[in-house]
Amino acid sequence: MDALVSTDWLAEELGANDLRIVDATYFATDPTRDPAAEYEAGHIPGAVFMDLADLVDTATDLPGMLPPAEKFASRMQALGLGDGSRIVIYDNSPHHTAARAWWMLKTHGAHDVAILDGGLAKWKAEGRVLKKGKETLRHRHFTVWKDEKAVRDLAQMKANQASGAEQVVDARSAARFSGAEADPRPGVAPGHIPGSVNIPQDSLFEADGTWKRGDTLKSVFDAAGVDLAKPIVTTCGSGVTAAVVLFGAHLLGASQVALYDGSWSEWGADAATEKAVA
Template sequence: MTALPPPLVDPSWLADRLADPDLVVLDASVGAHRHAAHRIPGARPFDLDGALSDPASDLPHTMPSAADFQRELRALGVHDRSTVVVYDAAGIYSSPRAWWMLRAMGFDRAAVLNGGLPAWQAAGHPVTTDELPYSPGDFTARPRPGLLVDRDTVAAALADPDTAVLDARSHERFTGAAPEPRPHLRRGHLPGSTSLPFTELLTPDGRYLPLPDLRARLAAATAARPRLVTTCGSGVTACILAFAAHLTTHPAPAVYDGSWSDWGRPETDLPVTTGP
């Protein structure tokens, strides 16, 4: 078995390995980007909007059961020996979520393509509209508790002076000045959480900032607290923050799986704060 890939790879790294029979490229695009006309040759659909969200949950993008995740990854042709590269058509948006889910299921042989499909195309690499056939894999789910957490864990984290809770939504959504894209949700944020919009960790062309810049921005947002939980609208862009924390070796970041789609529901009595 080959060595583990670095967690973040550039287009040239992927292009050099595209013909490797043990490489699996997964397109984790969501929303309108899910229907992009072109894909990286051989890419397979990691369906965060459908099969790879929990069908038993009324919340979007929540983690399916280990058995369901294993079944879907095997159907995508992923083996335990595979090297997986995930990307999305927006640049860096939903691909860190796919990476985080793989890690939460015990799979470490995965990488995020920095800049996603736009960076791949900007570098002059080929795209296709063809879907290539692939055979089922033998992926084994080995869940790691603690990487994806629920509202009770988050409530305890908010009361813990050693834990920073970072919100990846826009600052306007955080303060309640802007409405939520899911109109049934309340406006505002988790009391005691800190705003760190995911866009502040990315370059204008949709790549991660250099490591020293990531480290500085995370250090400022966490105020050097040793534990970290990230949240967002539905658990997708929270993974951009958590992945950045992983890149900078912040200890044990966790992602609130339901995020604001769970906490912000009007039928709950969970506290909400508006303003800065």
């Protein structure tokens, strides 16, 4: 299974014994929308709802941090996602949150994971069938595992400031990156990590909401001066859209890509870190 699958492909695969579909819609900055309620109002048949707002590390005050491996595995088992499953993830969020779910699953050892190109919006636009309510879930075994190589913490990011070993790519909007727009979180400074470059996550998509591909996608990275053959760390506000840029690099064959989970929520709130503006 490719990392990115089409709605046609998914429609043909519906009902396959090893296929699991996941709705990973999440609205980090819009409290007026309830992703669980929207899921129950209409989802792709067979899809389960992955609550990204709840799938976090509760031992930290930082927003949306990766949960412990045991907690993640337990939640996946409860959703019926297990070893040997082919997992297809979609969302209906402007933040393209399926990428965060994809990264979390890959980080925790899932092998066959894909994102639905165009998400729920494309599925609905094509007039395909939707189902209401919740799905009946059957527990499956999900091996406890976590690949620390895919994650960066504050100490590693500070060390990278000195070494410059990894390119840092920020997925926030240009206004947030430059500091022209204030951070929405109290106590978090404006600006960006010195030396980082900006690839706003929405620049990786076509007008119809599908992913850019091939040279068109690569041109976005080229314009930002990112060398896909060299190590990359992605960051954003809270680690969600950073996964979008990470997935885009993955589509282009980049093999040394990690994500700074604390992102600007951590760096921008730390009085000891350097900040750059403009």
